[in-house]
Amino acid sequence: MRRTGDVLGPLVTRLAAIGSLTESDIDALLALPYTLREGKPGWEIVREGDRPSQCCLILDGTFGRFKMAAQGAKQIVSYHIRGDLPDLQSCFLPAMDHTLSALTVGTVAFIPHAAIRHILEETPLLGAKLLRESFIDSSVTREWLCNVGRRSSESRIAHLICEMFTRHRAAGHVDQFTFPFGLTQVAISDSQGMSTVHVNRVLQKLKANKLISSHAKSKAITILDWEGLQAVGDFDPRYLHILH
Amino acid sequence: MRRTGDVLGPLVTRLAAIGSLTESDIDALLALPYTLREGKPGWEIVREGDRPSQCCLILDGTFGRFKMAAQGAKQIVSYHIRGDLPDLQSCFLPAMDHTLSALTVGTVAFIPHAAIRHILEETPLLGAKLLRESFIDSSVTREWLCNVGRRSSESRIAHLICEMFTRHRAAGHVDQFTFPFGLTQVAISDSQGMSTVHVNRVLQKLKANKLISSHAKSKAITILDWEGLQAVGDFDPRYLHILH
DNA sequence: CGCCGGTTTGAAGAATTTCAAAGGGAGTGG
DNA sequence: CCACTCCCTTTGAAATTCTTCAAACCGGCG
Structure with missing residues (x-):
């Protein structure tokens, strides 16, 4: 560039x-x-x-x-x-x-x-x-x-994380599998049509399943299992139309 | 025209x-x-x-x-x-x-x-x-x-009916408050992120509340209470950007 | 130090799905 | 023209997911 x-x-x-x-x-x-x-x-x-x-x-x-x-x-x-x-x-x-x-x-x-x-x-x-x-x-x-209408809450949030990771990567914002994620749980809930409480529990589940880890200080997320997260999130990046 | x-x-x-x-x-x-x-x-x-x-x-x-x-x-x-x-x-x-x-x-x-x-x-x-x-x-x-993420199922379906009525009216498809509505309940459920069973029950409720009536034969819906339906559906047509 | 926004926890309650089955109407083939 | 089929609608009841409410916790900042 x-x-x-x-x-x-x-x-x-x-x-x-x-x-x-x-x-x-x-x-x-x-x-x-x-x-x-x-x-x-x-x-x-x-x-x-x-x-x-x-x-x-x-x-x-x-x-x-x-x-x-x-x-x-x-x-x-x-x-x-x-x-x-x-x-x-x-x-x-x-x-x-x-x-x-x-x-x-x-x-x-x-x-x-x-x-x-x-x-x-x-x-x-x-x-x-x-x-x-x-x-x-x-x-x-x-x-x-599609996410909000037809995916489970766990799938939805995994999908969102996959999307933001992919977009940040295309923007050159990514260090390995760690990327900036400054969204509050309230913001996530308002985007995914769920309650904050539930967002919190789903995030805990994703962490417990070793799919992601988060760093409150740096407001960043690390994807620990990219394949697994995509599978849980039913994520196929084609809709982003990013050239390979 | x-x-x-x-x-x-x-x-x-x-x-x-x-x-x-x-x-x-x-x-x-x-x-x-x-x-x-x-x-x-x-x-x-x-x-x-x-x-x-x-x-x-x-x-x-x-x-x-x-x-x-x-x-x-x-x-x-x-x-x-x-x-x-x-x-x-x-x-x-x-x-x-x-x-x-x-x-x-x-x-x-x-x-x-x-x-x-x-x-x-x-x-x-x-x-x-x-x-x-x-x-x-x-x-x-x-x-x-917004509909699927943040509105109740009753509101969602009322909103959908308001939208389709307004669009059909702009297309010149409307006779008073009756307009063609050939969607199956399965199609409605697939668009609103709910189960068919629930769509059926919500439609019954809208009819029981005298907001709409339907004509199975002609595959049309009549809006009985336009103000009421808009209120239930939290419907504001501005997002359709139709000129007045 | 105390406030504030944000996160976490528990428990009860509501909305909605799922499963299973019956009913209805229109079209098709015998 | 009837029987049959297919698709769609309707009903009931159990199971589940998710919300709501209420409160505690936590970390940074003034």
Whole structure:
């Protein structure tokens, strides 16, 4: 990867992981205008109902998109890490139908819609590579639906860990089988449609079965048995559409 | 709506429901090349793993996209009716990550990827209107995830009925509060992550509470109490992004 | 030191699944 | 035209998973 020292390097890394990029693609991406911003857990970058004029590129940290159901129930519909463009849709649908917020400390770059539209209209081949990111995001949401709808709680959480490991690995975030996992058990429960208590018990079970271990201090997880975890989680990475 | 007698009229109706179309947009859409095909329940139009070279426009019937989880568990991730373009993503992601199949008898038009790509590249403004359909599809999937993850079974099914009613109404398929609903209870259970037995009981409860009534013969549902059904289903149609 | 968010534990209760079987309606073949 | 079959719906009852509630614990930080 060239010039990953650039601020927008994570975007290049991400798009390169899911499609091929030409030199001029990379130049165009790295030349995008942006504004940097940092925040702590709970920071709401865009809220349901907002009509943003810029897209958000995740540079560091873990972010989530969520919707509220009746009686304060929260459903996190996706997690986002370095290189993700979680709200490209806002270029196409004016009003946000969910909220994007920070789950850990993190940094994002805001890229004006106008700059994105310019790419989509003037260089549609590069535009298609950006859109691919969004289509993969949809694919991930479908897999999550499958997870919540049809997998046991143990399988669900194993699947989530497999997914986050695979995505962090593609983002170059992984040391062997250890990767950053700053999600609280509350966040996990809100994404998997279960209670916090149950998340806690399932995590204990995964640890007891020597599939994972966690390091509270470093907020990281180590996968002890990758094959076993994938089997328990019914995990097949094809839905992530990451090039091999 | 002009020229809705045209075979591709449902596409025009759909895109007009979610965005404005110019005369030349309509002409370009109606001039798209296509192949017609009909099928019965169980017909698999595109399968997981396929690399199709055309997109599928639904002209009649109800279709579903589904994924398989371990041990034969099926998760339906979306329903599709007249005017939907359920696999526009196949223009961007070569391999299908799910299967599209017919849930009732139905008719589709296949439109070659090349023709879609031509629109996206040559008339990006019209292309954006096509893409909007896909972004709304993602929004619907997120709402389903919220449904399955965080709503009670009664709320879930009420929500589903509200959604299908609203979509059918936008497609011009509705007579007062009666609309075609050809889904079996098995299909409902596979989409809502519950057992068939439970779906049956919840439907009985909705009927007992005078929220809906069903007509087995005509495979249709009548909503008896639209306000009440929306309240039970925690339904807010904004996620459908249908213009008022 | 004490607070605070997050994690862990126990126990009771509710929602939902599973299993098993019967009932109903539409279409098919004899 | 009847009998038969198939798919879908409906019912009952037991078993299980998961939630809820309530409280304790734990570690970092002001």
